[in-house]
Amino acid sequence: MTPPNLSTVDRNVSAAAADRAQRGAGSRKFTSPRPEVFPMSEECSRKRTVFANHEEQYSIWFADRDRPPGWRPDGMTGAKAECPERIGRNWVDLRPVCLRAG
Known part of the structure; x- marks a missing residue:
């Protein structure tokens, strides 16, 4: 398959932009894929x-989420x-344990 030439790509991008402008920027309502979206101030205070895994990666x-599989709380x-x-104090060697042992 040969790649499209740049002028074809430019025309396609321009056509898509013109279509969006014709429909209007506010014609679609954004819905978040995450239902539990928090305000920024609340997000920062959570x-x-x-957690660490068996390879001592952090x-x-x-804290209010379930523990991810394969990870243990680090205290x-x-x-x-x-x-x-x-993490900066404890994870001084970023290599996984399996590579450090060799």
């Missing part, structure tokens, strides 16, 4: 939990800024 999840639940600090 507590987080630090992740941060909202830290706190504010948004505190969790990365905890």
